[in-house]
Every structure is written in C-alpha cells, then in structure tokens.
Amino acid sequence: MKIGILGGGQLARMIALAGYPLGLQFVVLDPDTNAGAGGLSEHLLGAYDDPALLAQLAEKADIVTYEFENVPAHVAEYLSSHTTVYPPAGALAVAQDRLLEKNFFRDLGMRTAPFAPVDCLDDLVRAVADIGYPAILKSRRMGYDGKGQVLIHSAEQLETAWLAMQDAPSIVEGFVGFEREVSIIAARRPTGAIAFYPLSENRHRGGILRIAECRSDDPLQTLAEDYVTRLLEKLDYVGVVALELFAVGNELLANEFAPRVHNSGHWTIEGAETSQFENHLRAILDLPLGSTRARGYAGMVNFIGGVAGDAQVLGIANAHLHLYDKAPRKGRKVAHATVRADSADCYRAALQQLADLALATDDS
C-alpha cells in the first residue's frame, strides 16, 4: 500500500516514520530538493500544482493525503477525481478561508470571537465600531504562524492596517483576552469511529507555537470533544484534525482548525499510546484507531531558527529529539523535543530545561 503526500516537510516525514512499521510506502510531491521526507519516500520534485506530477502522484498512490491545508482547490479536485483523497476536499475549502471557517463554526453552534468580513476600509471601520478594540485584521486566506495578521488598538491604526492587507479579502475579529489556548486533536475513520486525544495547551510567541503540553483530565475536554465531533461529522471527515480553541473560564471559543496532523500534537509521538501520525494513517486506511491515552506527563518544545547540540538535548532525562533535516533559517521550525515522564516533577524539570535550550538558540 502506497500513501501519497502533498508536501514533503516534517509532517510528511513523521507520517512516513509512523507508516513504515505498518508496512506502508510513501511518495511525496514537494518542490524542495531537500524535503525532509525525501529519504523516506519516493520524491516527486516540483510544484504542488504541476499537472504531470499530480497525475503521477494520483497514479502511484493508493490514497493521497497532505501535510498543509493551502492546497489550491483545483489540485484537490483533480486528485479527488483520480484517487482517494483524505481528508476530504470540503474540509480544505473551509480551512483555507478564515471567513468560511468562522461561519462554519458559528453554524455548528460553537462560540467564536465576534467577527466580520472586510473587503474595504469602510467595512473595517464599520465592523470595528461594533466589535471594539483591540481587534485583529486577518487576510482570509494563506495565513499561518501569525502571518497576514495586524493587531489594531485604536481608530488611528485602521487605515494602516487595511493598507497592510493589500486589498486581500479579509476578516476582522474581536481580540479575545483568553486565559489559555488549547487544541483538540481527533481522528475519524470512514466508518465514523472517532478517537480524541487529551487536550494540548499551547504557548505561542510571535505567532509561532513554542510549547504544547498534554492536559489529561482537563475540565474542558468534554466540551472540546463535542465541538470537534460536530466539525468531523459535518465534513464527513476522515483522518486527523486539529481544532484550536481559546479557553475563557468554562467556555471555549473556536479559533481555527487544521485538516491535518498538527504541531500541537507532536507530544503524542512518545507521550500517547498511539501517535497522531499513526492514527492519521490508521484513519485514512480505515484500520482500528489506536488508543489516544497519554502515557504519563508529556509535552513538546519547538526549536525555531536553530537547534541546540544533540548531546545537550539528549542529556536531559526523558527528552526525545526530533530533527527535521532542515537547514537553520530565521523563524524556521527545525526540530522539536518531547518530554514524557511518570512524575510531574521530572516532567516539569525536563520541559523547563528544554524550553531554556530552545530560547537560547531561538532567533525569532
């Protein structure tokens, strides 16, 4: 059985590593000659929308999946009409557009921050009069890791903010003074069976995820499972999904979702009984989903821009290093490390040491 992956970066790399023990083979399509999944798979080298390469991908792969959501609609359509593609193209369409996404959440009865579409400065002025300050203006499409976002504190900043969007269709959202950002990762099979991971609690800096920690027995787990179930069922979703949520008291506000394995779930490699990568594969192959239970305490630290020496990371008790085989570059995720431990004290000490190491090499 051969799995095709659109994108050959670290997510594809970790999917492939999880797939070999299941007897799977891989083919990735990626324009980067040094794509991290390259050594683990057949590598179709070229643009994501190259028709000849897409035809090859559809031909070689029994099932196609992807490691990013910004797949052009015509590419998703082409692949879907030539082979089995999971998650379904409909999930991509929603996840690619912040306005569709927020309306989708609202239609499913999930709470969100107040939001409004913005296609011109007038729209922005009117919407913010309603929503208040601070507000965030975001381009509807192609945003990730905090890019394409402007925080607006006062009326004087409105025009500059709109100019920064360069006329891109946008959305303005009320700024949520949230207490915690959490994400729920879940996997769904074609049969409809769903497995939920314990919540991840996520810390960002500069719009980039830095630390994600497993929160077993979080009081908001049940509500998060309810939210993500609505999403999965509405989309007739197959595969792993990550739903990012703001926690405010006992409430959850849906922020965005990623129709793929997700950085906030990397702790599952060592920290859960079955990793998100393996469960993504089990889901798209319609195999029984593996247990999502945490194995003790678990968390993850991203290395951004550069990574500490291997010996430094591996010298920390219970630390597990995951290099992505990517050249260091400012603001680039090049590795992560997981901590898993049976005791809270051991866990916290190791996570702090990793966070310190990550900060020392972080250039962003």
Next chain:
Amino acid sequence: MKIGILGGGQLARMIALAGYPLGLQFVVLDPDTNAGAGGLSEHLLGAYDDPALLAQLAEKADIVTYEFENVPAHVAEYLSSHTTVYPPAGALAVAQDRLLEKNFFRDLGMRTAPFAPVDCLDDLVRAVADIGYPAILKSRRMGYDGKGQVLIHSAEQLETAWLAMQDAPSIVEGFVGFEREVSIIAARRPTGAIAFYPLSENRHRGGILRIAECRSDDPLQTLAEDYVTRLLEKLDYVGVVALELFAVGNELLANEFAPRVHNSGHWTIEGAETSQFENHLRAILDLPLGSTRARGYAGMVNFIGGVAGDAQVLGIANAHLHLYDKAPRKGRKVAHATVRADSADCYRAALQQLADLALATDDS
C-alpha cells in the same frame, strides 16, 4: 552523519527508523533486492564480502555497524581499518564461536553449563561421559535460531549426532533444566557509560523466539547487570549488546551473547523510555544514553511465517504492529507486535490475544 549497516533486514530497518529523528542517514549493504531497510536508506546491493561494495560502504559511512554477528573476520578487519566500526571486531570474533564464547564467559567468572570442545566422535564420547545426558551438540560457528544443534539423550545417539555436524568443529554442552530464559540488553558508550534495560523473559518454540516480556524489578536484574558489565568492559564494547542467560533458582548461567540489537528487546520500542535501536545509535555516536526504564508493562510477540491481518492486530487495545516488509516464508520472522499498558490485567489480556493470533498464522 551517515551510518553504514552491514545487513539491511528488519534490525537495520528499525535502527534506521530510530535514527531519522536524530537527523541520521543510512547506507546498508545487503544482497537482497527487497531488503526491509532498503526504502529507508541507500542500498548497496551485493554480497557482504564484496570488496568493491565494502570499500563504498567504508567511504560513504561515518560509522559502520551491523545487524548480525556472522561477519567474516576479514570483512570486519577491512572495515575497521578504513572507518570506525562499532561494536568492535573483537566482540564479533568471540560471539561467532561458541567455544570461544563459553571460555570467555568462564574466564570472566560467569557460570555456564558444563561444556567441552568436540572435533571428532571420540571427543564427543569422552566429553559426554563427563557431562552426562541429556547433552547438546552444537557447531561452534554460524548457529542461530536453534540451527546446527542436536539434542543427545543416550549413548546410542552419539554417532548420529556427530555425523549431523559434518565434521564441523563443535562444542557439547550439558542440558540445563532451566526455569526461565532471560536476556539483558545493555548499551555502552566509548566513554564507558553503560545503560541496562530491565530483563527480558523469553519463550522459544522450535529454537525460535516467540514471546519476550519486560521484567522490571526482577530479583536477578543485579546479577545480570554484573555479568553484562564484565563482558562490556572486557571487550571495550560500544553499542547495544544482548546477553542470553538461563535462570536456575537464584543463579544465572551465561548461554550466549549477540553483539547487536536483539529480538528479545523489541518491546523497548514502545515499552521503554528509549528503544534499544535509539540507544544503539546514541552509544555508537557517543551521545548521552537515553533512559532504559520500562513504561509500565511491556512485551512482544513474534509473527513467524505469516502475520494476521493488520486490522486484527491493531484492533487489540494497546497493540503496536511492526511489519518487516518481508514476504511470508515458512519459519521466517515477518513481523512482531508489542503491547504496552499501565495495568497488568490489560497487558496480559492483550499479550494473550496477540499470542493467539501469532499461533494461528505460525507455520513452523
């Protein structure tokens, strides 16, 4: 950093899977076009003693290791003189010859079964007069999975047994009525630091390992660590070693050792904080060794000759499947499955289900 591996079967495959997260690349030398590690590494296709391929392996790899011990002495010498080879050639020489091995154990003060060299029928007759019945006649070299061994119950069987050896230099050993067979797996760095895994308790049938279970807190752990430490230090060993022992009451008899990662340690992939495969790599790279602690209860079942359907194995709670990408063949190890669980009951139930599945597909 590129690691060369002599042999590209399932052990090389699992070493490579453990090595990618550490940023390593691999090149294997294996005569089988379908070698299981092939998709994960550069594959030099040909005989293990092909001079041109050995030169390529030494040239391409920063460090060379191997997945089997029957490496011809001249091959080990050639590689050692052209690149760094771990474990050291001296360990291979001892492990390849049952007589050298038993003398080595005895010289290190380990208990063994009674044994004597046999080079002719007279030797055998004389030795067995001393050792008694039952006794086992074994060829000194190239024995694995019970091959090249004859059990002798009475004087009438002596001549037939010796004929079966076809004049190969042999060793006869007293048959040990052992209670348990255990193995200790340990890793040693060039600096001398050693990490010990909890004992594995191993069940064989037909000379082939079927089930290995992690035994945390076994009363014989300390003695086993003492034995393997003597071995590691005497050989100035670097890498993972497996020492197989017979447990008789409070005593351990050294049976044999494998200078490599070992089937009885496959439960460490999910069942230990750091797998034997990763610790082998950490050891040969002189990186800090990872924690060898068990994560709860853990064990492994081999699939011999064939494997149950993926869905059957993955439908068992906490079961983890490891396919080797090998065509089914009578008596061939084609996969294993691990169970890891926090409760003894859950563990035992899952292991039993796996053992039943393995038995149903086992043709040997």
